[in-house]
Amino acid sequence: AEKVLKLSHLNKNDPFDNSTGAMATVFKSLVESGTNGTVKVQLFPSGQLGKDAEVLQQVKAGVIQSGIHSTGGFSSVYPLIGALDVPFAFPNISATYKVFDGSFGKKLSGSIESKTGMHVLGFGDSGGFFNFTNSKRPVKTLADFKGLKIRTMGLETHKGLVSSLGGQPAGIAWSEVYTALQTGVADGQMNPVPIIAFAKFNEVQKYLTLSGHLFTPYVWVMNKGFFNGLTASEKDVVAYAARSAITAGRGISRIIEASERGLPALAKDLEVYSLPASEKAKFQAAALPVIKGVIKTKLGAEGEDMMNAYITAIKDATK
Amino acid sequence: MIIVIGMFFGLILVGVPIGYVLGIAGVAGLVQIGGDNFLSMAAQRFFGGLNLFTFMAMPFFILAGEIMNRSGITGRLAEFADALVGYLRGGLAHSNMVASVLFAGMTGAAVSDAAAFGNTLVPAMVKKGYSRPFACAVTAAGSIIGPTIPPSNLMVIYGSLMGVSIAGLFAAGILPGLLICLVCMAVIAALGRHLGLPKSEEGPSLARILTAFRYSFLAILMPVIILGGILSGVVTPTEAAAIAVFYALFVGIVVYRALSVNDIIEMLIRTSRITGIVFLIIASASILGWWMTFMQIPQTIAAWFLSMSDDPNVIIALILGLLLMVGMFMDINAALIILAPVLAPLTLAIGMDPVHAGIMIILALNISLMTPPVGACLFVLSSVTGERIERISKSLIPFLIAEVAILVLIAFWSDLTMFVPRLLGM
Amino acid sequence: MVKASNLRGTMWLFGEKLNWWVERVCVVLVAALVLDVWFGIIARYVLELGLTWTEELARYIMIWAALLAVSCAAHRREHIGLDFLSRLLRPLPRMILQTAIDFLGIAFFVFLCIYGVGMAVDGASQFAMIFGMTMMVPYASVPVAAGLTALQIFIAAIKPVVETEPSEGQSG
Ligand code: NA
Numbered sequence: 071a072e073k074v075l076k077l078s079h080l081n082k083n084d085p086f087d088n089s090t091g092a093m094a095t096v097f098k099s100l101v102e103s104g105t106n107g108t109v110k111v112q113l114f115p116s117g118q119l120g121k122d123a124e125v126l127q128q129v130k131a132g133v134i135q136s137g138i139h140s141t142g143g144f145s146s147v148y149p150l151i152g153a154l155d156v157p158f159a160f161p162n163i164s165a166t167y168k169v170f171d172g173s174f175g176k177k178l179s180g181s182i183e184s185k186t187g188m189h190v191l192g193f194g195d196s197g198g199f200f201n202f203t204n205s206k207r208p209v210k211t212l213a214d215f216k217g218l219k220i221r222t223m224g225l226e227t228h229k230g231l232v233s234s235l236g237g238q239p240a241g242i243a244w245s246e247v248y249t250a251l252q253t254g255v256a257d258g259q260m261n262p263v264p265i266i267a268f269a270k271f272n273e274v275q276k277y278l279t280l281s282g283h284l285f286t287p288y289v290w291v292m293n294k295g296f297f298n299g300l301t302a303s304e305k306d307v308v309a310y311a312a313r314s315a316i317t318a319g320r321g322i323s324r325i326i327e328a329s330e331r332g333l334p335a336l337a338k339d340l341e342v343y344s345l346p347a348s349e350k351a352k353f354q355a356a357a358l359p360v361i362k363g364v365i366k367t368k369l370g371a372e373g374e375d376m377m378n379a380y381i382t383a384i385k386d387a388t389k
Numbered sequence: 390m391i392i393v394i395g396m397f398f399g400l401i402l403v404g405v406p407i408g409y410v411l412g413i414a415g416v417a418g419l420v421q422i423g424g425d426n427f428l429s430m431a432a433q434r435f436f437g438g439l440n441l442f443t444f445m446a447m448p449f450f451i452l453a454g455e456i457m458n459r460s461g462i463t464g465r466l467a468e469f470a471d472a473l474v475g476y477l478r479g480g481l482a483h484s485n486m487v488a489s490v491l492f493a494g495m496t497g498a499a500v501s502d503a504a505a506f507g508n509t510l511v512p513a514m515v516k517k518g519y520s521r522p523f524a525c526a527v528t529a530a531g532s533i534i535g536p537t538i539p540p541s542n543l544m545v546i547y548g549s550l551m552g553v554s555i556a557g558l559f560a561a562g563i564l565p566g567l568l569i570c571l572v573c574m575a576v577i578a579a580l581g582r583h584l585g586l587p588k589s590e591e592g593p594s595l596a597r598i599l600t601a602f603r604y605s606f607l608a609i610l611m612p613v614i615i616l617g618g619i620l621s622g623v624v625t626p627t628e629a630a631a632i633a634v635f636y637a638l639f640v641g642i643v644v645y646r647a648l649s650v651n652d653i654i655e656m657l658i659r660t661s662r663i664t665g666i667v668f669l670i671i672a673s674a675s676i677l678g679w680w681m682t683f684m685q686i687p688q689t690i691a692a693w694f695l696s697m698s699d700d701p702n703v704i705i706a707l708i709l710g711l712l713l714m715v716g717m718f719m720d721i722n723a724a725l726i727i728l729a730p731v732l733a734p735l736t737l738a739i740g741m742d743p744v745h746a747g748i749m750i751i752l753a754l755n756i757s758l759m760t761p762p763v764g765a766c767l768f769v770l771s772s773v774t775g776e777r778i779e780r781i782s783k784s785l786i787p788f789l790i791a792e793v794a795i796l797v798l799i800a801f802w803s804d805l806t807m808f809v810p811r812l813l814g815m
Numbered sequence: 816m817v818k819a820s821n822l823r824g825t826m827w828l829f830g831e832k833l834n835w836w837v838e839r840v841c842v843v844l845v846a847a848l849v850l851d852v853w854f855g856i857i858a859r860y861v862l863e864l865g866l867t868w869t870e871e872l873a874r875y876i877m878i879w880a881a882l883l884a885v886s887c888a889a890h891r892r893e894h895i896g897l898d899f900l901s902r903l904l905r906p907l908p909r910m911i912l913q914t915a916i917d918f919l920g921i922a923f924f925v926f927l928c929i930y931g932v933g934m935a936v937d938g939a940s941q942f943a944m945i946f947g948m949t950m951m952v953p954y955a956s957v958p959v960a961a962g963l964t965a966l967q968i969f970i971a972a973i974k975p976v977v978e979t980e981p982s983e984g985q986s987g
């Protein structure tokens with residue numbers, strides 16, 4: 071009989087609009103054509119089926135078959151993902167592809183599979199590096215950051231990062247961030263460029279600092295039982311379809327960044343400043359020891375091991 | 390699908406509590422899909438449906454209303470309003486509408502507005518001789534002004550989902566929000582004599598207004614403080630509801646010395662019970678809503694509806710008809726996420742500005758919260774006031790007609806919506 | 816006043832007592848909710864402490880309080896529905912209808928309780944962002960509240976004194 075693969079992702083289905091939209095549509099097209107329709111892919115965009123952490127449970131339970139998740143949501147079943155929150159770890163975006171497609175990606179997938187019982191299809195691009203925006207002042211040096219109220223998720227590593235740089239982390243529900251930034255409940259926030267553009271934060275912020283302080287991939291998982299129930303050739307198709315989809319997601323992220331809808335659009339409303347390497351080093355000096363400490367205490371030896379493997383992989387990738 | 394929908398209406402009509410019906414119909418849908426893992430979705434959605442910070446404004450506004458009532462703040466506010474406009478027939482009903490406009494700056498959701506006013510102005514109006522169903526109807530009608538004038542939760546969702554300027558939507562909501570207020574006041578004025586709305590004997594007098602102003606000064610200060618808290622960036626709109634609780638408690642305990650510990654315990658019990666009644670409905674609706682999403686029912690119905698015609702006018706009418714029903718089956722935040730990507734491209738294709746289309750879609754969804762027999766604003770009002778849904782619905786009919794007429798006007802006359810955004814150069 | 820001379824009377828008194836306690840728990844929870852949100856505002860605006868847990872904690876307290884209160888409202892038969900049909904009926908058919916409605920309600924909440932236990936157990940391996948807490952703590956609100964509600968609907972259904980007439984515009 072025909073197998074139905076229900077895939078949940080976080081944004082609109084439009085492949086030209088965002089990276090998960092591109093991943094999902096490319097995957098659907100390749101799987102359906104590659105299996106001659108023995109596997110049908112049905113897409114659930116925009117987190118329609120629930121919060122990220124809840125949809126993960128649906129994948130685990132086999133209610134749906136696959137999901138593309140943010141690291142924030144994924145930390146609910148796999149807290150070790152926090153080990154990726156090493157600040158200012160990557161010198162450039164190209165290195166992220168190598169790290170997550172290479173041996174580190176395999177190690178991480180293996181760990182996820184053994185801890186959560188879900189099959190990992192790969193790690194997608196969530197829109198590049200995290201950057202800071204704020205409404206108070208241009209942040210060009212570490213001193214400029216001092217005292218800024220920055221909205222973050224409740225993740226210890228994100229909070230720790232903001233406070234280690236001298237800012238004040240503020241917990242505000244995602245649904246209220248726009249209004250909170252507009253009225254000044256928080257001075258700023260941190261997110262990748264496509265998300266800043268998508269959430270329209272450029273309307274309520276003045277300064278964008280391209281700090282590139284974090285990289286958080288999308289984690290793409292599949293229900294193990296479903297994956298094991300595929301024929302060998304279907305498994306092959308799913309694997310290459312996912313790889314291509316991830317490549318497409320990366321591509322559209324870079325295109326959005328470069329096009330009318332990314333940085334050029336943000337630059338109309340925001341004063342954009344890119345932190346030079348020398349200044350980044352100062353930011354990193356302030357944040358890295360603190361975050362390493364957080365990862366050690368919160369995630370234990372396993373977390374530390376994963377973090378060290380990550381740092382080594384990044385070094386190797388940029389040699 | 391037919392079974393689930395039949396069950397839904399059947400159970401509602403025989404009088405099963407709505408909070409049970411939504412859950413039972415949802416579970417029936419899950420049973421139909423089959424499998425233990427699907428049944429377990431009922432518990433997940435029941436919890437997940439409530440797991441949203443913005444819902445918190447509701448219990449806080451209910452509690453603030455309780456405190457305001459018992460400490461006399463509501464009474465004093467009503468006295469002031471009575472001194473200002475009581476000599477007009479239906480004066481308090483008019484001031485309820487105007488208050489909704491002022492309150493709009495403090496809330497982003499219609500249900501918060503219904504909770505706050507249902508618990509304060511409805512009893513105050515009843516005290517002055519209004520019938521309770523009518524007072525509830527006025528409050529329900531006014532509650533959609535809150536999410537039309539910024540800030541607005543739905544506008545934030547729509548803007549980020551569809552790539553439309555949120556600032557533009559906020560600006561575009563202002564005129565329609567004011568128009569709803571004016572038209573509803575016209576309805577009150579037109580029905581006033583027919584319904585025998587109260588009118589005080591005393592004429593307007595500056596002395597009386599000044600006395601009432603002094604007497605109710607701290608009460609009048611309350612909205613100023615809350616709005617100030619939001620605009621100056623101290624609190625988010627949801628947190629502002631907690632500030633309302635703080636201020637009401639402060640005035641009630643320290644200044645008016647009107648509250649005992651027992652009063653406070655009773656108010657907290659009543660707040661949790663009303664919240665429980667409303668939240669059961671939200672939680673159960675989330676089960677049914679998930680089933681509908683999983684089966685892709687809203688999209689299927691929308692596609693079927695919209696395949697019926699190419700005529701732009703008919704398409705708009707069909708979109709509005711669809712949206713006005715949605716509030717019966719699911720939470721409108723969830724509905725917006727599912728339907729906006731289906732409907733917005735159509736509005737674009739027939740040449741509507743995205744901001745204009747967004748305002749139309751959002752207003753229609755908000756009105757669906759009070760179309761009988763099923764709608765969250767009706768339930769909130771019914772549970773805070775104890776009035777029956779049937780009677781509120783009946784009193785609501787003229788307002789509902791007026792608001793649907795405004796919706797149609799907004800849909801077909803884009804300048805009404807686009808005037809302010811254009812003025813601001815957006 | 817209800818006499819506790821038979822089983823139904825005893826059950827009813829038990830239901831009253833249980834409800835009294837659940838209401839007190841709700842009082843504590845709602846008070847905690849208010850204090851949590853106030854503290855969050857003060858911590859951010861005045862003390863500048865940089866906390867992010869108050870928002871998440873508030874959600875969980877709110878859900879616990881509201882769901883527990885579902886049983887209180889069931890105890891008092893306050894859950895709202897359309898009652899025009901039962902108003903048209905004579906006492907006997909009305910009683911039968913009411914019993915059928917109660918039965919449906921009990922079935923739904925027992926179902927929710929059973930699957931809620933499963934969810935709470937699964938929650939032990941899911942983590943909230945605050946305090947390293949597992950999701951079992953918030954998830955447990957569903958089975959506990961559903962169980963209490965089923966019980967209170969049952970107790971209200973067998974309440975000894977015939978008092979099931981829907982009252983005109985009741986309020987608490
Ligand atoms: Na508003």
Ligand code: NA
Nearest residue numbers: 716757763764
């Ligand atoms: Na409705």
